[in-house]
Amino acid sequence: MNVKHTFVNFFLKTSSKQECHEVLTIWNSYYAALSEKHQESFVVRTLLFLNTTDFGSTEGFELTTEMKLVISSAFVQITFGLKKDVLNIFKTIFVTPTSYSYTGRAILYDGDVNTVTKRVNLSWPAVEKGFVITNDGLNIAIHEFSHCLIIENSNGSFLSKVFNNTDLNAWKELATQKLPLIREGNFTIFRDYAGTNLMELFATALETFFEQPHEFYSYAPTFYRTTAKVLKQDPRNGKNPK
Ligand SMILES: [Zn+2]
Numbered sequence: 001m002n003v004k005h006t007f008v009n010f011f012l013k014t015s016s017k018q019e020c021h022e023v024l025t026i027w028n029s030y031y032a033a034l035s036e037k038h039q040e041s042f043v044v045r046t047l048l049f050l051n052t053t054d055f056g057s058t059e060g061f062e063l064t065t066e067m068k069l070v071i072s073s074a075f076v077q078i079t080f081g082l083k084k085d086v087l088n089i090f091k092t093i094f095v096t097p098t099s100y101s102y103t104g105r106a107i108l109y110d111g112d113v114n115t116v117t118k119r120v121n122l123s124w125p126a127v128e129k130g131f132v133i134t135n136d137g138l139n140i141a142i143h144e145f146s147h148c149l150i151i152e153n154s155n156g157s158f159l160s161k162v163f164n165n166t167d168l169n170a171w172k173e174l175a176t177q178k179l180p181l182i183r184e185g186n187f188t189i190f191r192d193y194a195g196t197n198l199m200e201l202f203a204t205a206l207e208t209f210f211e212q213p214h215e216f217y218s219y220a221p222t223f224y225r226t227t228a229k230v231l232k233q234d235p236r237n238g239k240n241p242k
Pocket residue numbers: 143147199200203
């Protein structure tokens with residue numbers, strides 16, 4: 001734990017930490033695999049994120065602490081190796097009881113990052129499925145938070161960068177080479193949607209990185225290692241990913 005997290009930890013209630021530990025042990029397989037020391041730090045980061053984020057939900061839909069903890073844990077998981085521990089632009093997470101659409105548009109969403117309202121929208125059934133099925137490379141919460149990190153990284157000043165520039169550029173260069181292959185069906189570790197553009201490739205790659213790290217590594221070791229470098233962690237080492 002760094003100095004900030006040690007300080008935050010001091011003010012957290014033991015009962016909140018215990019509740020967080022119990023919820024994440026059941027819900028988040030990444031958390032469950034961590035060493036005790038890493039779990040302690042993960043809990044602090046999860047509660048810090050939860051306490052500094054505004055959660056909202058559709059009227060009549062009760063968003064429980066358990067749901068908030070599960071959603072927050074997706075953010076902590078991707079940023080566990082990074083300094084970044086809260087979102088600065090996307091301060092609101094809005095949760096719906098079903099898939100949703102925007103007025104005048106036919107498309108149904110399970111999640112999206114809205115740069116106008118500065119909100120992350122998520123449908124709870126999709127979030128739930130993302131965590132219950134741990135190894136299919138689908139996790140909507142990880143997907144949407146990956147978008148948030150790229151956006152906040154590009155908006156941040158030099159000092160508040162989320163990612164190391166050199167590492168992210170190396171990733172982009174490699175990803176740009178893979179994009180046409182994905183579109184042609186000749187790079188199949190990610191689902192087809194990854195071929196949409198670099199932004200979607202990043203989010204989809206992170207879902208695979210966390211849910212199928214061994215498969216990803218065997219299929220494309222250099223791409224895997226480049227992704228691990230950006231995130232400063234390797235989920236293949238379940239106990240000590242960083
Ligand atoms: Zn996306």
